[in-house]
Amino acid sequence: MPIELIHHKVLAGERLSREDGIALFRSHDLLALGRMASHVALQKNGNRVYFVQNMHINPTNICVNRCKFCAFSRSRGEAGAYEMSIEDILQKARSAQPGVREFHIVSGLHPDLPFSWYIDMLNALRREFPHIHLKAFTAVEIDYLSKLSGLSVRDTLMKLNEAGLGSLPGGGAEIFAPGVRNTLCAEKISGARWLEVMETAHRIGLRSNATMLYGHIESIEDRVDHLLTLRELQDRTGGFNAFIPLSFHSQNTEIKKAAFTTGFDDLKTLAVSRLLLDNIDHIKAYWIMLGEKITQVSLSFGVDDIDGTVVEERITKMAGGTTEGIMTKNELIDLICTAGRTPVERDTLYGTVRIWD
């Protein structure tokens, strides 16, 4: 399918097919992809670009899984392994700048903390920070917690929700294609299970994000199928807020590849995501992984969200991520403004906090 024909479909608001998605990824016409994706982004979100003031908390890097793409996880007792107590977590939370509206909490799968520990953590955070949204636990962690609790996924999510869980981040989706997933992360839950956890969360009113890890050993077809699987679930639940493609960083991991994805691949992946995921409102460029420069340019490639003033992110850093891990609110605003767009500070669920116009 030539790009011009796909462009007509986009302008007519028609849903794109699997073949369209593959043709878009195969195309080298980067600017045409940017044009199409910008058209869709403008229709959905106008000139607005969202950001959030948030803090990342990674309570432990001890993990029973051994994903080959991960430079963060450790076994217990291994050099560099760490775990935070609930008091440590509160201490860290107390260091948050005024204006922080979200704690983004993801972890390794710790071998022996009981389910009650997670409930206590959420309760303690909610008690001390009642106005801060707790976006915590990937679908992989939720599945693990349901095994710890002996409850169904639904009941596990209900309990966590009662204790203060506000929404789920989109991590752990990696790539759904079973063969690739098996090579990358054999111990991790299947793509089908990830989707089942998300569907269950959406059904009880918890919203979530979705991700895709790209730039490792997956094919273009694997990427398109991943996106279309998410689109299909979103048709049924409408529970995804944002989609976030995560570029693979190979340093200190078991996958031998170029250290970083290319600028072309990053921008194409964001643009094609915007074009295929016609039912997800927001496409987010995660600047910690992409760097500030590509993140800024991505605002012309379908992106309307650049995440947050993330404080101390450890997971990408361990894989050779080169960003400093902190961008101030003013830097984020400047980055959006010099790209000719309107910065909008949001909360986790995309409520508007403030518009800079």
Added chain:
Amino acid sequence: MGLSDISEKVRSGKRLDPAEGLFLFNEADLLTLGELASAVKQRLHPERLVTFVVDRNINYTNVCVNKCRFCAFYREQGSPDAYILTKDEIFRKIEETISLGGTQILMQGGVHPDLGIEYFEDLFASIKARFAVQVHSLSPSEITYVARKANITIGETLIRLKKAGLDSIPGGGAEILVDRVREQVSPNKIRWRDWMDVMREAHRLGMPTTATMMFGGLETREEIVQHLVRVRDLQDETHGFTAFIPWTYQPGNTELGGRTATAVEYLKTLALSRVMLDNVPNIQASWVTQGAKIAQVALEFGANDFGSTMIEENVVAAAGVTFRLSREEIVSLIRDAGYAAAQRNTAYDIVKREF
């Protein structure tokens, strides 16, 4: 005058005047500028080939009388880390360059107060006696200093240096070719007319040169357009510029400090350069200042050349920015963007196609 009229003009191969260039710079969004720059590039380079050169920057000294406020590299004479490379050190660096397939050396200072024309004549002659390598060296600032020190004309200086072995001249030190900006960022350096005079003389003598522009500092958009028009005017006269290389000011460790251009500003300025400089054949992406990702994306914003493999680079590194790219990485970035890759020489002739 509207954006669509200007776009039409560019697409039909007509030249933009300064007011039109400025209008485009101010009003066009990133993708529009990219599309127009790609249209011009497509006209000049229909072959979908991206080139690069294998070379090394040899900074024979870091002592400099100019002391530009945007520079993190220079040292005062007598400073503990001031240096002048010995001939043997320079020869060793050239040997390494050639063994890595290099065709060119880019030697630049520092404008050292003690180094006169005899020093360079001797150096170039002894390099040429030993190595088959393109000596692409000495920016206009150094050439002007050497001429004044010897009390001879620019023309005479260039004739002597050429005879000794200088083949071509890099376009550094152009900064912004507007004296208002130069007075603020590099008050001791030659003014814009001096820079042009050296280039004009070099072109007359048949020595090709490049032209650069350092932006993201104190200049206005009008001044960027003026810079481009001044390069274009001389090119109409001489046709001696092989390439234009815009790059961004690097504020780390400098007296000037402050911020620099963002990635979007870089790509827009690059694209505007391609559109305005209809008579300069090649536009280089600057991976040294922008990194591999943006340099690759720059191929859709008017660039048709990836610059140099830079076996050694010291000046940008002094400002705390150290991107490194191997020849293999450059080739793979070019291919990933859908182009064929080829090593070129200083004259932009193909040395080796990568298959």
